[in-house]
Amino acid sequence: MLAAQLHADGVSAALAGLGGRLHDTVHLPLPADTAPERLLAAVAEAGAGLARASRRRILGFALALPNPVTEPDGTALAALHFDWPPGAPVAELFAAQVARADLGPRARGALPTAVANDANLAALAEHRHGAGRDARHLLLVTSGHRGVGGALVVDGRLHTGSSGLALEVGHLTVDPLGRPCACGNRGCLNAETDPEALFAAAKHRPDPGRPLLPQARELARDPAAADAVEHVVDRLGLGLAGLVNILNPDRIVLSGLHLDLLAAAPDRLAAVVAERCLWGRSGRVPIVPAQVAHAGLVGAAELAWEPCLDDPQAAMAP
DSSP states (O other), X not given: OEEEEEETTEEEEEEEOGGGOEEEEEEEOOOSOOSHHHHHHHHHHHHHHHHHHOSSOOOOEEEEESSOBOTTTOOBSOOTTTTOOTTBOXXXXXXXXXXXXXXXXXXXXXXXXXXXXXXXXXXXXXXXXXXXXXXXXXXXEEEOSSSOEEEEEETTEEOOTTTSOOOOGGGOBSOTTSOBOTXXXXXXXXXXXXXXXXXXXXXXXXXXXXXHHHHHHHXXXXXXXXXXXXXXXXXXXXXXXXXXXXXXXXXXXXXXXXXXXXXXXXXXXHXXXXXXXXXXXXXXXXXXXXXXXXXXXXXXXXXXXXXXXXXXXXXXXX
């Protein structure tokens, strides 16, 4: 399988086997033109390059996106990080770009494609292969290069709501007077606990020549940024407490920058959640770090494998 993930500042792609195994992972910058057709063409070509260089037969291609994706039609309602119109038919466009790409002689003729939200796919990967194994009600909250995502896995299945848009936790308000969010509101979890928020709290400027997330993770581990970390952790705790009150998960997995915030201030984060959570003082929900590297890619691989595992004979047809 081919798996890809679109980030706010780059593209990742990999060949994917069963069991969450990735091979030949590549990370590429975004093209200058981020209109839907151009950007999805770049994703398709990143995967096609891996397919042409591989001896494996490619059976499918799935993409993780950093924005809500409706089900079952696969439209991107609010691609806030890119130059996309509302309601871009991303599943259709991605399928068309993959069909045009040169995948080499070993690819299946009509390659099945799929798209889904990256946080949903990361939660699926953690539930099957990482820190969420054996959890019945798993809540994942993550901050990647920009913004915050969330997902819920209930009894092994993603809870995506009536049309795929459930668990948009990034737009949960944690400070009505806080930083402006790309959605037009203020103080969203998106704007208060992502890498840009940590740099703002620390009054530091990131290096524009480097990816933002690795710099933020370094900053979270810097003792000189302890006050900024506590500021962001407090807001993350407020958001998690509200989600616990509503969803009653039996485990919370934090990934991306939030994993580093948990490592930097585990007691403070747990205390904020407990203080604000209705039943937090009597029974704390475990808050644990994610374990799966490139979880969005691994989740995309799981999505790509689903039709093959459901009907292997059809999947192997030329």
